[in-house]
Amino acid sequence: xxxxxxxxxxxxAILGLTFACATASxxxxxxxxxxxxxxxxxxxxxxxxxxxxxLLAANASGGINGHKVEVILLDDECNAQKGVANAxxxxxxxxxxxxxxxxxxxVTLPLVEITxxxxxxxxxxxxxxxxxxxxxxxxxxxxxxxxxxxAAVHAKYLAENVGKKVAYLYTTDAAGISFxxxxxxxxxxxxxxxxxxxxxxxxxDVDFRSNLLxxxxxxxxxxxxxxxxxxxxRIVTQALExxxxxxxxxxxxxxxxxxxxxETAGDAxxxxxxxxxxxCTDPRPEAQAFVKQVGEKYHVRCPDHDFAQAYQTALIVxxxxxxxxxxxxxxxxxxxxxxIRDALAxxxxxxxVVPGKINFCADPTPQCRDGNRTPIxxxxxxxxxxxxxxxxxxxxxxxxxxxxx
Amino acid sequence: xxAGGHVRTRLAARIAALHPLQAWGGALxxxxxxxxxxxxxxxxxxxxxxxxxxxxxxxxxxxxxxxxQVNVGxxxxxxxxxxxxxxxxxxxxxxxxxxxxxxTLATGCVGAIVGVPSFRLEGAYxxxxxxxxxxxxxxxxxxxxxxxxxxxFGDIPPPMIGDHRLDSYYAYYYIVMPIAxxxxxxxxxxxxxxxxxxxxxxxxxxxxxxxAGIKVRxxxxxxxxxxxxxxGCAGSLAAHMAPGFIHxxxxxxxxMVTVILMVVAGGLGHIWGGVIGAALITLxxxxxxxxxxxxxxxxxxxxxxxxxxxxxxxxxxxxRRRVRxxxxxxxxxxxxxxxxxxxxxxxxxxxxxxxxxxxxx
Numbered sequence: 001x002x003x004x005x006x007x008x009x010x011x012x013a014i015l016g017l018t019f020a021c022a023t024a025s026x027x028x029x030x031x032x033x034x035x036x037x038x039x040x041x042x043x044x045x046x047x048x049x050x051x052x053x054x055l056l057a058a059n060a061s062g063g064i065n066g067h068k069v070e071v072i073l074l075d076d077e078c079n080a081q082k083g084v085a086n087a088x089x090x091x092x093x094x095x096x097x098x099x100x101x102x103x104x105x106x107v108t109l110p111l112v113e114i115t116x117x118x119x120x121x122x123x124x125x126x127x128x129x130x131x132x133x134x135x136x137x138x139x140x141x142x143x144x145x146x147x148x149x150x151a152a153v154h155a156k157y158l159a160e161n162v163g164k165k166v167a168y169l170y171t172t173d174a175a176g177i178s179f180x181x182x183x184x185x186x187x188x189x190x191x192x193x194x195x196x197x198x199x200x201x202x203x204x205d206v207d208f209r210s211n212l213l214x215x216x217x218x219x220x221x222x223x224x225x226x227x228x229x230x231x232x233x234r235i236v237t238q239a240l241e242x243x244x245x246x247x248x249x250x251x252x253x254x255x256x257x258x259x260x261x262x263e264t265a266g267d268a269x270x271x272x273x274x275x276x277x278x279x280c281t282d283p284r285p286e287a288q289a290f291v292k293q294v295g296e297k298y299h300v301r302c303p304d305h306d307f308a309q310a311y312q313t314a315l316i317v318x319x320x321x322x323x324x325x326x327x328x329x330x331x332x333x334x335x336x337x338x339x340i341r342d343a344l345a346x347x348x349x350x351x352x353v354v355p356g357k358i359n360f361c362a363d364p365t366p367q368c369r370d371g372n373r374t375p376i377x378x379x380x381x382x383x384x385x386x387x388x389x390x391x392x393x394x395x396x397x398x399x400x401x402x403x404x405x
Numbered sequence: 406x407x408a409g410g411h412v413r414t415r416l417a418a419r420i421a422a423l424h425p426l427q428a429w430g431g432a433l434x435x436x437x438x439x440x441x442x443x444x445x446x447x448x449x450x451x452x453x454x455x456x457x458x459x460x461x462x463x464x465x466x467x468x469x470x471x472x473x474q475v476n477v478g479x480x481x482x483x484x485x486x487x488x489x490x491x492x493x494x495x496x497x498x499x500x501x502x503x504x505x506x507x508x509t510l511a512t513g514c515v516g517a518i519v520g521v522p523s524f525r526l527e528g529a530y531x532x533x534x535x536x537x538x539x540x541x542x543x544x545x546x547x548x549x550x551x552x553x554x555x556x557x558f559g560d561i562p563p564p565m566i567g568d569h570r571l572d573s574y575y576a577y578y579y580i581v582m583p584i585a586x587x588x589x590x591x592x593x594x595x596x597x598x599x600x601x602x603x604x605x606x607x608x609x610x611x612x613x614x615x616x617a618g619i620k621v622r623x624x625x626x627x628x629x630x631x632x633x634x635x636x637g638c639a640g641s642l643a644a645h646m647a648p649g650f651i652h653x654x655x656x657x658x659x660x661m662v663t664v665i666l667m668v669v670a671g672g673l674g675h676i677w678g679g680v681i682g683a684a685l686i687t688l689x690x691x692x693x694x695x696x697x698x699x700x701x702x703x704x705x706x707x708x709x710x711x712x713x714x715x716x717x718x719x720x721x722x723x724x725r726r727r728v729r730x731x732x733x734x735x736x737x738x739x740x741x742x743x744x745x746x747x748x749x750x751x752x753x754x755x756x757x758x759x760x761x762x763x764x765x766x
Contacts, residue, residue, distance in 0.1 A: 039697035039698075040697070045697070045698070072695075073697070074694050074695055074697065075694050075697035075700060076694075078654075079652075079654055079655065080557055080650055080651070080652040080654065080655060081652075081655045082694065084648060084650070085450070085451075085454070085691060085694075086694070088446065088447045088450045088574075089447045089691075091446070091447070092445040092446030092447035092448075092449075092450070093444075093445050093446075093447040093448070105556065106555065106556060106557045106652050106654070109556070109557055109559060109650065110557070110559065110648045110650035111648075113559070113647070113648035113649070113650065114647070114648050117572075117647070117648075129556060131556070131559075172544065172547045172548045172554075172555055173547075173555050174554075174555040174556050176555075177548075177554055177555055177556070178556070200548055202544060
């Protein structure tokens, strides 16, 4: 009975696939790195693969201190529940020595609890929410610049060079809210200025014109807009459509550095300012070598700061693994994890591809665990597929900048 | 009939001859000892997750599978349960043991409100109304600072017994498993009661049900409220499980589709549908994430194949096999006339077991 057999085979296949995740083996002598990233968008997939490739590249030259590196890369879709599941798998089943991730703050935050409890070192490449390092975990490190630095660099620049009358329009995702909240707080604390207008729209909204028309009537000096890249390109395009003049400075969060923004907004993006950790026009030789490498291998003409920070994270991890004294047996798992944490905490003045030097130290405080204190300010000078940017400023902050005294 | 078939038939007959309470007792023993079979903490975490999803899916099965009411807002109700429990325990210092029932109760009240549109709406229109609720709840949470907005709500405490924190996945299993077990047993009892029969009558034809004297509005509302209790309970359990962090995106449309898939793949209207579907879909979703480039294709293909070969879900397929086997056995004892109903009555708990393509061949 072929139909019956098919059904039995199907049921067996489903069960087999389902329980395939139950098998695991932790090989001695291998450094295991678990990576949980957002692998559902083109950029995310590419820089996830790039980070994995960079770590695995050490195997070609005999590994790190003779130890082979194994990378387990899982997708978390920027979803907290999926990130938690990945972290549990890494820690309990794959017995990883280190976790890299996540991209999104909303996933990195619950992971901080898990890695602290299991005592596994964790390094986040791009999450910016300040709460990540303020939880007091001794096991978390951040290679990205914290939002407390990002907000200040453009707020100060614009307040001193353009004006303090700021209208805010942002979407309800974490990136949009944290950008607007931090900008508003900085303006209030530093200059005692309240916003001339503020409005939130849903992240799936496509029409921002009604709020933009209100903003136009109020005559602000700065239009602060934030959200994911598609929302940013829509807002800058529609701002011109409703007649907000170009002399009103437009400023956005680091998501504005993602290629879809200038590509879809075209020349409407000209003049848009954003703070980021890296710009592909950075003339430093190491930055240009990175841009060339990404272009050749991953076919990305101008890697954004997410690419750069992910790559930088791989470099930091390799440097820490090289310094750590690892035994890499089942019995030494906890000691190896502690050794990697201590090696990460010993990273000083690490110069990778981003302009800022990375500094970590042992205390479980934001001063010690927010590694990059150097955001840059960037402006688009040309839109479309062949978009161009120029770097306006580079600022290095003190470790305790923006922290409550 | 070949020898293996005889053995299986005898085994099936013995299982069928068991008193229902014996079968439930056996299931409880197996579930209690299940953690002994897992190899590591991750698999224990998956077991916990499966149990929470069982509560969620069994709840949806009551309103959709038993009563035939389309509810696309089930995860929104879970979100209400999760956030209510989180607020009660973190902002008001309420222990888990009080936060859980209160959150469940609060969600049940919201369920009554959600059920009101079902008086006048059916099918796609009811789906749209409940979808509106789901999205508005998620959006409301996403912009409400008090609820953590789009950053998420963290530091939700685990259950405590005295000074002992039940924050390990192993300990938590012995909280979620009994709840899932009791929840499934209650659903089973509801299905076999007058209330369950009223639900099924409404599902088959609400006009005919009304003509037969069933208070359609009352039972529709009851289905939504009971279902909401389950959703609220599942939400609260998810919120307090380590690491005690919830996010509005945990309750988005993708999650809702996943929960619906649990019920559909498991078998709409079948008591075991929610249980089997929750276990299967949770594990498949976990497994497929390692193959991120093909994740959605793998997930989709498994679902499509299951639907092609088991259109009434796994529960429906198992029920049909059981009914057919019993029918064959009865036919051996006497004529086919009059025995079909005996076979169906003995074998099929789910009312949809002998409908459509699942009818006895």
